[in-house]
Amino acid sequence: MLRDDNILSKSFQLRIEYLQAVPKLSLLESFSDPTAAVRAIKENQRVDFLFLDINMEISGPDIARILRDDVRFIVFVTGHPEHAPDAFSVHADRYLVKPVSFQKFV
Numbered sequence: 001m002l003r004d005d006n007i008l009s010k011s012f013q014l015r016i017e018y019l020q021a022v023p024k025l026s027l028l029e030s031f032s033d034p035t036a037a038v039r040a041i042k043e044n045q046r047v048d049f050l051f052l053d054i055n056m057e058i059s060g061p062d063i064a065r066i067l068r069d070d071v072r073f074i075v076f077v078t079g080h081p082e083h084a085p086d087a088f089s090v091h092a093d094r095y096l097v098k099p100v101s102f103q104k105f106v
Contacts, residue, residue: 018105025049034058038066047071054078054087064090 019027031037034056041047050071052060064074075094076087084095
């Protein structure tokens with residue numbers, strides 16, 4: 001599942017392409033609204049991977065804190081390297097700084 005404030009951005013579309021290139025991995029949904037993303041995960045199913053940005057209407061670390069028990073792996077993909085400590089304080093599994101190559105992504 002992907003969550004970003006701009007689902008039409010080139011970097012977001014590139015992450016979708018990366019996910020589609022990984023065998024046995026499928027994108028369930030993508031969201032631009034963090035509340036909808038949290039609701040979908042809480043109501044529907046356990047998610048293996050959640051990809052978040054840092055700066056959104058609800059901060060990425062706040063979303064991670066809410067969903068930590070519902071998501072197996074939380075990966076931050078952001079243009080803000082200075083926020084890595086915030087991400088790891090909520091037990092992020094990876095922190096990738098944009099632009100992200102396919103090799104770094106997988």
